[in-house]
Amino acid sequence: MKYLRLIAICIIAVVIAVQGSSAQDMPVPIPVQARFFKKVFGYDKSIPKDGIKIVIVFGDATPADVKDDIVDAFNSMGMKASASKGAQLATAGVGANVIYLAPGGDLRIVKEFCKNNGILSISGLPNQARNGDISIAMDAVNDAPKVVVNPDRLKIEKQDAAELMRLR
Secondary structure, three states, X not given: OXXXXXXXXXXXXXXXXXXXOOHHHOOOOHXXXXXXXXXXXXXXXXXXXXXXXXXXXXXXXXXXXXXXXXXXXXXXXXXXXXXXXXXXXXXXXXXXXXXXXXXXXXXXXXXXXXXXXXXXEEEOOHHHHHOOOOOEEEEEEOOEEEEEEOHHHHHHOOOOHHHHHHHO
C-alpha cells in the first residue's frame, strides 16, 4: 500500500511538471509586459524603431487565452505579433525581430533559433533569463515591474548589449 501511494504521488508530480507554466506564473500582467518590452526594444540597436515583428512561441500546454492575450497585447502596442508552435518557428520566425517564449512553449527550439538567427528572446518568466535561457524577461519587485537581463544570452543572440545593460 505504501508503494502504491508513493507511485501515485510521483505520477501526480510528473503530470504537474509536464503541464508547464501558466499566466498566473508570470509575475507581471501581459499588457504591462507588452508596454515595458516596447520600451526595452528602444535600447536594442538591432531592433527597428517601427515595424517590430514579434513571434510568440507556444506549446500544447499553453492555454489558448494566454497565447491570444500575449498576441493582442503586443499588437495593441503597434507591433506585428503572431503566434507559432515551436515546430513551425523556422517558417514563422522569418523576418522576426523578437521571439517571445510563452509558458509551455518549446524552450530548446527558441534558444537554438534565436542563437542561429541573431534574434532577441524574451519571456514573462524571469527565471528563464536568470538561468541564461532567454535574454530578457519581466519580474515584479515590490509589485513594480523589473526587467531581468542576461548579458551572456544577449551576446549569444548577437544583440547590441551595451544599451540593454543599462536596464539591469
